[in-house]
Amino acid sequence: MSDDAHLLIPVPRTWPFEEARKLAEALAGGDPEKPVLFETGYGPSGLPHIGTFGEVARTSWVRQAFTALTGRPARLLAFSDDMDALRKVPDNVPQQDMLKQYIGQPLSRVPDPFGTHESFAAHNNARLCAFLDSFGFEYEFASSTLYYTSGRFDAALRRVLEVHDRILDVILPTLGPDRRATYSPVLPLHPETGEVMQVPMDAIDAAAGTVRWTDPASGKTFETPVTGGHAKMQWKADWAMRWYALGVDYEMSGKDLIDSVRLSGKICRILGGDPPSGLTYELFLDDKGQKISKSKGNGLSVEEWLRYAIPESLGQYMFNQPQRAKRLFFDVIPKATDEYLSHVDKARALQKEAPHDSEARQALLANPAWFIHRGEIPADAGSPVSFAMLLNLASVANAETPDVLWGFIRRYDLTVSPQTHPTLSGLVDRAVVYYADFVRPAKTWRTPDDKERAALTDLAAALRGQETQARDADALQNLVFEIGKRHGFDPLRAWFTCLYEVLLGQSEGPRFGGFIALYGVTETIALIDAALAR
RNA sequence: GAGCCGGUAGCUCAGCCGGUAGAGCAUUCGACUUUUAAUCGAAUGGUCGUGGGUUCGAGUCCCACCCGGCUCACCA
Numbered sequence: 001m002s003d004d005a006h007l008l009i010p011v012p013r014t015w016p017f018e019e020a021r022k023l024a025e026a027l028a029g030g031d032p033e034k035p036v037l038f039e040t041g042y043g044p045s046g047l048p049h050i051g052t053f054g055e056v057a058r059t060s061w062v063r064q065a066f067t068a069l070t071g072r073p074a075r076l077l078a079f080s081d082d083m084d085a086l087r088k089v090p091d092n093v094p095q096q097d098m099l100k101q102y103i104g105q106p107l108s109r110v111p112d113p114f115g116t117h118e119s120f121a122a123h124n125n126a127r128l129c130a131f132l133d134s135f136g137f138e139y140e141f142a143s144s145t146l147y148y149t150s151g152r153f154d155a156a157l158r159r160v161l162e163v164h165d166r167i168l169d170v171i172l173p174t175l176g177p178d179r180r181a182t183y184s185p186v187l188p189l190h191p192e193t194g195e196v197m198q199v200p201m202d203a204i205d206a207a208a209g210t211v212r213w214t215d216p217a218s219g220k221t222f223e224t225p226v227t228g229g230h231a232k233m234q235w236k237a238d239w240a241m242r243w244y245a246l247g248v249d250y251e252m253s254g255k256d257l258i259d260s261v262r263l264s265g266k267i268c269r270i271l272g273g274d275p276p277s278g279l280t281y282e283l284f285l286d287d288k289g290q291k292i293s294k295s296k297g298n299g300l301s302v303e304e305w306l307r308y309a310i311p312e313s314l315g316q317y318m319f320n321q322p323q324r325a326k327r328l329f330f331d332v333i334p335k336a337t338d339e340y341l342s343h344v345d346k347a348r349a350l351q352k353e354a355p356h357d358s359e360a361r362q363a364l365l366a367n368p369a370w371f372i373h374r375g376e377i378p379a380d381a382g383s384p385v386s387f388a389m390l391l392n393l394a395s396v397a398n399a400e401t402p403d404v405l406w407g408f409i410r411r412y413d414l415t416v417s418p419q420t421h422p423t424l425s426g427l428v429d430r431a432v433v434y435y436a437d438f439v440r441p442a443k444t445w446r447t448p449d450d451k452e453r454a455a456l457t458d459l460a461a462a463l464r465g466q467e468t469q470a471r472d473a474d475a476l477q478n479l480v481f482e483i484g485k486r487h488g489f490d491p492l493r494a495w496f497t498c499l500y501e502v503l504l505g506q507s508e509g510p511r512f513g514g515f516i517a518l519y520g521v522t523e524t525i526a527l528i529d530a531a532l533a534r
Numbered sequence: 535g536a537g538c539c540g541g542u543a544g545c546u547c548a549g550c551c552g553g554u555a556g557a558g559c560a561u562u563c564g565a566c567u568u569u570u571a572a573u574c575g576a577a578u579g580g581u582c583g584u585g586g587g588u589u590c591g592a593g594u595c596c597c598a599c600c601c602g603g604c605u606c607a608c609c610a
Contacts, residue, residue, distance in 0.1 A: 013550055045610085085610095087609070088609095176607085235609085257605095257606090257610095259607080282538080283604075323538090325540080335558080388558085388559095396570090396572065478568085492569060510571075512569080
């Protein structure tokens with residue numbers, strides 16, 4: 001641990017700081033003034049998804065830890081491989097027939113099926129940026145097409161030709177015989193059709209910076225410069241070339257890419273560069289333990305998560321154990337949310353102590369909320385009520401709108417409101433949705449028997465006289481109670497159980513007078529009428 | 535074939551630099567309620583996958599094995 005002397009602070013024991021320390025060690029010999037480069041990759045053949053969020057979030061956290069640890073400047077580049085060829089037409093976009101005609105073309109040359117951007121790639125790139133912005137990530141966007149065409153990769157591409165054969169030696173043994181016959185790390189763009197060509201090279205001219213190849217369709221031979229956007233690299237070599245050309249210091253990837261990382265690292269070394277450090281994170285599993293993939297459409301999307309929980313909870317989920325395969329399904333949402341809330345409370349307390357207490361500062365840096373809120377816990381973050389409790393409450397109260405939930409919350413604590421507690425407000429809104437989507441559909445409403453039917457009819461009639469009156473919970477409770485006694489329920493508890501089972505679809509519930517007062521007399525009458533009509 | 539992850543209470547999991555096994559849920563009991571619990575208190579519950587090793591001391595470190603799961607071996 002004595003070799004940590006160059007670090008500004010002791011290393012907190014969380015994975016972003018462990019990663020940052022690894023990176024600091026790897027960079028120990030280099031120029032301390034040079035900004036450190038973090039990269040995340042994105043393939044714009046589809047819309048950004050939850051894995052994209054996870055990778056950018058986690059990379060951002062390592063960067064935040066790295067800066068805290070070393071004080072060195074760092075950038076995060078979100079690199080979009082938009083020059084990659086359109087291989088398959090995604091089935092969740094319009095204009096399928098139009099897109100089919102562009103298979104094999106770089107995504108940046110495929111028209112936007114939504115008609116809002118210059119190209120399909122531009123459309124997806126814009127969606128990526130909007131998506132990342134909505135979470136407040138700090139990053140610089142990079143377009144592969146722009147980098148290629150602007151000549152930014154030219155020197156590296158010429159270097160690729162110089163060591164072309166050594167690159168082949170590394171890649172060919174990893175390929176099957178069929179692929180081996182056609183493989184080339186350089187993919188020239190067809191000068192006539194614009195297609196990204198996957199053909200073997202006839203000749204390499206490193207001095208001229210060109211490749212010669214034959215179009216299998218026409219038999220014509222072409223001499224194409226690798227520079228200036230006239231060619232791109234095949235993906236593993238592309239990754240390596242990019243690391244080399246840009247000097248990428250850190251990039252994570254999923255464990256399905258372990259072999260690619262190894263291979264690209266070798267190629268990067270052949271080019272004369274140092275491959276980046278990085279974390280291999282585990283994949284996300286759906287409810288049945290299967291890998292989540294865009295094409296299968298299993299698991300959970302970011303939109304779905306945000307429908308049921310506040311954004312910070314998704315950060316909390318991604319923060320936990322990146323090197324462990326985790327189930328990504330609806331039922332993990334409440335736990336992630338409450339973990340986040342409890343960390344925020346601790347972090348806020350630690351934040352007060354941190355300026356004059358080094359132990360508190362260390363604990364703060366180890367707190368997920370410190371990362372999720374980018375180093376500064378807002379004063380109004382956190383909630384006095386847990387999400388689990390709100391879900392329970394929504395269920396018990398049959399809460400169909402946030403108002404009903406707020407009514408119960410305010411009876412519990414009059415000082416809270418959506419204005420004073422914005423996080424709680426967000427939780428309440430989602431609890432109602434979660435209840436409506438998951439809890440209520442599972443409920444079963446019992447049909448009342450004749451005796452219950454008579455009592456319920458009586459109750460509805462009695463309530464009709466109360467519609468215009470002030471909503472006095474006690475008076476309503478007495479009313480309900482009297483009707484139960486009048487109809488001879490014994491024990492009286494059976495009457496209330498009947499109300500819960502018939503009207504709310506559950507065996508337990510809130511004090512009924514209070515429920516009517518909050519839920520509304522008219523609404524309760526409607527509830528009874530609906531039950532009687534069943 | 536190559537590689538990765540996991541096995542701790544009935545369930546889901548936490549367990550840091552080795553120092554008397556923890557949480558939530560579930561279960562049971564109690565308090566408070568004109569029936570309730572969104573509340574509070576308490577109890578029950580574990581041979582830490584197996585076998586070795588290191589150590590005064592191992593869920594934790596090392597080795598071997600068993601079981602379960604996943605990923606890559608076509609494309610990116």
